[in-house]
Amino acid sequence: MSRLLPKRGSRAVVGLFTLVGTILVAGCASHAPAEPASTGSNAGSAFPVTVVVPGGNTPVTIATQPKRIVSLDSSDSAILHAVGADKQVVAVDKDSDYPGAPRTSIDATTPNVEAIAGYRPDLVVTAYDNNNVVSGLTKLKIPVLLVNPPTNIADAYALWSDLGKATGHQSEADTLVNKTKQDIASAVAKTPKPAQPLSYYYELDPTFYTATSHSFIGSLLGQFHLTNIGDPADTASSAGYPQLSQEAILNANPAVIFLADGGSSGGQSPQTVQARPGWSTITAVQNGHVFVLNADDASEWGPTIDDLMTSAAADLAKVGQ
């Protein structure tokens, strides 16, 4: 969840932990894995390439096909895996969890430039410029692709394509984009559409932080002909993730509730929602239309959005019946 929400206060704790981070460098650096296997590239001859990421840093020119990639973001790592660049990836941060990921103890919220440089990367991919990691790596002449989290599906597809281009897997990336577009279109087409759009509440945590239509996840779910009850609360500073009051949620009376804080990320469930004071008056609760989403999928913009949309489509089909 912390990946999606504004990182309040993180700068303060970052400062405190610079010292600890420095001490940890030696340990992290010594875990650098051996040379990677052959890249299995299909487009190595296309280099050098210049990549311009939507909302990212300045255009990045990559001279030769990267063979030692470090990814500091779980969505980016999953995309690299899906486009077939995983054999070029030598290290990923502690939250990246695609099968066989070379996970390290690197924490993307408090990255340490020296620890990353210890893996001798020829490309670093990151979603956030925490600890000024971009300028730090640039000083060491290591190319960095700053891939800001997209706020809509078109930007996400563009990012996938850019990551394919940057790693020499453009055609695989294009195939992945097309397949995901088709899967989502078919999931949306198969979902019954009531005459009136269904209203829904998307819960990020048990203190009623929500994701509105202006968030990435909200833009995805909006394709199902839904209205988001958090939209009136959205301001420039909440940037798609305001905290709602319970009164407003009850008053909006959503027809559907999606929980991104179920299971291991908050412990919420249809039962705990039903037990909250006053919530049994909500239509979604009365009709049993409270659904738990896979929290990992729900907080990423990688290929897992395919699974997320399929699962949401199955949930919404129950509402339509």
Next chain:
Amino acid sequence: MPASLRPTRLRPWGLLVAVVVLAGVMLGSVLLGAIDLGAGRVVGEIVAELTGGRSPLSARESAILWQLRVPRVVLGGLVGAALAASGAAYQGVFHNPLADPYLLGAAAGAGMAATLVIVLDPNASSGIAGPVPIAAFAGALGGIGLTWLLGRSTGTSTATLVLAGVAVAAFLTAIQTFLQQENTDELQRVYAWTLGGLNTAGWQSVLLCLPYIGVGAIVLCFSGRLLDVLALGDDEALSLGIRPVRVRVAVLGAASLATAGAVAVSGLIGFVGIVVPHLVRLLFGGSYRVVVPMSLIGGAIFLIAADIVARTVLAPAELPIGVVTAFTGGPFFLVVLRSARNRIR
């Protein structure tokens, strides 16, 4: 003003005004909210509830009123009263105008324990009577206990105890920060909790904290005279047959119990414990027989009013109440200080 000239008894008119203001703020808080239920309809609903008549509200609106808004007002009053009265008591015990419920490691202990639970078990419920508030309660008492042990082992003066509190708070905060950094996925929940708030309030939270705050408040109200004697100095207290150490333990225990109850249900809400007792002193004089009970009422008024702002200013979004207490309390406090200084001249 010399101590001998301070009014030592609660004046009936002062008490009456405070109670009327409290009632007014509570009514305003019930009428106003993120959702406009209509003042007339809310009053109609309250009358209907009392007389068994027909309610003008729908079932959902009625749930908003009775299950969300009213318990939130009651809880805000309890938490504000507990923090302000504890602040007054701590200031009396330590002869230190900056003492507040968080000085002795209560907040740091609560924050550390809550973080520990969230990190160890991400499924842990922050709901009322869930592991998170219970851990916060234990942590607040643990932090104060640690401060007490450390302070006692190095001396008996109140200054040592305050210094021990600062050291314990720094130590516990360091552990909390370390835990957060090791578990950045849970940062969001920890921050939401430490910012404090009454957003998840219900009758269950009221029932959870009522016994602790109630017992603490009653003990504090009866210790006003003892705190007045302590203000004269330990020797004078001894000559009057009062044992200063026992009084301090009893008052600190009661204040800490009330603080822990408040922290468990509302997270960390700062500023109330310092601002309210000082406002009460400026308005009604410095005797603890007045300051403690008036701080109870004043704290309730202050926090309920702050929560009205927190609920409505960004509605339907919420503003953390700690932001409101600091933002409104700070300037208000300065204005009162200035006007008091001018009056003394």
